[in-house]
Amino acid sequence: MTNDSQLPPDFVAPHVRNLPKSGIRAFFDIVASCKDVISLGIGEPDFDTPWHIRARVIEAIESGATKYTSNLGSPELRKEIAAYTARSYGVTYDWEKEIIATVGVSEAFDIAFRATLSPGDEVLYHEPCFVAYAPLIRTAHAVPVPVVTHRKDNFRLSVAELEKCLTPKTKALFINYPNNPTGATLNHADVKALADFARRHNLLVYTDEVYSELTYEGDRYSIAAEPGMKERTVFLNGFSKAWSMTGFRLGFVCAPPALTEAMMKIHQYGMMCASSLSQVAGVEALQNGDDDIKTMRDSYKLRRNYVVASLNEMGLDCFMPSGAFYVFPSIASTTLTSDEFALQLLNQESVASVPGTAFGTCGEGFIRCSYATSMAQLKKAMERMSNFVKRHTK
């Protein structure tokens, strides 16, 4: 016999117990139980990791590069990252003091938040957005403050919306462009306005630029490159998307020396270092991967065009996004909510998408479709979706 006093107490920390589960996780379980599904729900490239990168890692295993590296990452990789950020973004980081190689951009978020946020600090971030930001800000005991972006602005973040959410406790601004889930990008005027906002209110800026290589039109501008911004910016990037290296789990974070030093403490004790083999892969990617990126980018662009044209043709309003590999069509022409649309599309047509609500409440009325899938699959998916929409139009 047991009585209540013998039950173990609830050991889970309250701020973790109260974290919402990712909406994507719930949907994943449903999709995983279905057979022969065409998935437009995959947030990773369909290309194999380029062979020369894999071959270099095989050589590295053979030659014994299987030991801890410097906590910050191997000097070779950090020098390549410094050269890369200089040539691609026009921002020069000191490889010895301003760069850490991380376990994906995901770890970089975590150490960046924990190194800079105190209990009660408010962080402005825009929705719809990637699922990890708000929960990780919470686990750093700070307060995530969502700022809406709108279809009418093609989901670009406006200073007017930011101003509405500003309080004396606002410490930082988090931005992610090109954006998951909308594919939105910022033009130079947008970036300048955000930089101006950050400087005016003395904010720290985190910028997740993991999709920046996948920009299809126009130049890309990092906020870190704006005057006076490098000093207050944590620049986050990684190899998952543009080099198709998701499973390698390799990212990097660049920031002024004091911030890097602070993040380094957490990384050093919590992670020791990123995988030595993945770091070798990263060096090869940065040294010889430019052509691979171009090949993949060219292919994504054509698929994007196809999917956007098809969605608009079937009556789902969709703007032409200039980055990442997602489209975010409106389902307002149907009688369904985002969750209903995604679930019924899966059950009736075996096509998986992700309800917009998984990326924030303002994602209601939209779904996310990834076009990082073969043309053959995309064609079938668009045909099935078109039939589905016909049956559910208002």
Added chain:
Amino acid sequence: MDDLLNLLKENARESDDTLAKMLNTSVEDVRKRITELEESGVIRAYQAVINSDIITDVNEVSAVIELRIRPEREGGFDRIAQKVGGFPQVVSIFLMSGAYDLMLIVKGKNLQEVALFVSSKLATIDGVLSTSTHFMLKTYKDQGVLMTKDEHDQRLPITP
């Protein structure tokens, strides 16, 4: 190469409608550009890439033939390539740098037939100094297409 040609190289049977959507243009524009490419001779033909190793009823062998040719003052290679190209058994002819001059791909019903063709029809052409025949045993990859690609997608069906 332009995007349209690249797409047709990848899949010559792609519908005009899909091509138009991918290229962000109209179906009429796609048709016009394809007609121009055909008429100007840029597009010579449309063919399927076939894995003949798994077709059981094919009676066909292929060989790479290296030809060395006596140097001539003018147009020697072109003259012989023209002659060789007339034979339907010869499916490809390339002018090469290196130890020999022309590389041919020749198809026939069996080894004997190809060997006989080489010795009686190719080696006897005036100006051909020597031939060297290499039979193909198995095709792993042809025209950029792997013949035995494992199509299994290792990605999870939904990721953030």
